[in-house]
Amino acid sequence: CASASLQTSVEVLMKSNKRAILIFLPFQVLIIAHVTAGMVNLTRHEKEKYFLTATGEKELFPSLHDPHSRELSVVIPAYNEELRMPVMLDEATEYLERRQKQHPPFTYEIIVVDDGSKDKTTEVALRYSRKYGADKVRVLTLVKNRGKGGAVRMGTLSSRGKVILMADADGATKFSDVEKVEAGLNNLNPKPENMAISCGSRAHLEQDSVAQRSVFRTFLMYGFHFLVWFLCVRGIKDTQCGFKLFTREAALKTFSSLHVERWAFDVELLYIAQCFKIPIAEVAVNWTEIEGSKLVPFWSWLQMGRDLIFIRLRYFTRAWKLQSPHKTD
Incomplete structure (x- = not known):
């Protein structure tokens, strides 16, 4: 007993x-x-403050706080992209050069951000800088890998454009679709504060992609979409397309508060934008899956799911706060 x-x-x-x-x-x-919770780290290594001119001299990058001096900046984050990036850069430069010839007042710059690559990404990008001039193509080489979000932020904070386009180095999105996201931005009528964001979207292609995916990957995708909607961002069907256009003012407002530097950074950016009530458009773009993705399906989705939960909790507990734009060191 x-x-x-x-x-x-x-x-x-x-x-x-x-x-x-x-x-x-x-x-x-x-x-x-x-x-x-980590704080916003906008500090640059001394080597990250400069780009190389055509004569090989170092020149300071400008700041996003400065007035714009170009119509369009294109920020391309690149990690070990020596093989895929040339196709994208060829398409982008051909389009931008043609547009400039057709409309001479149009000015642009491309900033390739080498995110601590171990291959020849920087050397490949510098070839385009020498061909088109450092006034049009600049290379920012990060001393160590920050993650895609960190690379995009560092490039954006170094840009001169009135509007700033984030574009992936793999060229998965047709570059001329910049006209579509520009139209989406203009339709928002971003005045008087000139705050607006236009997101390229692959949501219209979702049914076709589901038919080609395994049941497990489809489950992960829908699970991620639910977490995004439930925890952070509502009203945007595709938060992860790497083709987003910001007004200069919206870029300064959002990137100054960004904490997440890896895959889920897009979600935090849009979360910040919605907290600041910045208008957001979602525009369908042409997209093709390119081999060589750095995204590892299961572990990357798991990491992103964890990041989504932490984004919501850290803002909820005020470990992270929406910040006023401040200058970098």
């Missing part, structure tokens, strides 16, 4: 402990999210 009573007591205690763990687990996650 004593043994049976002891066993019953142990079982009751174990059940109580399980309940306690389940009850306090959300609070533990909340505490972990708050304590491990």
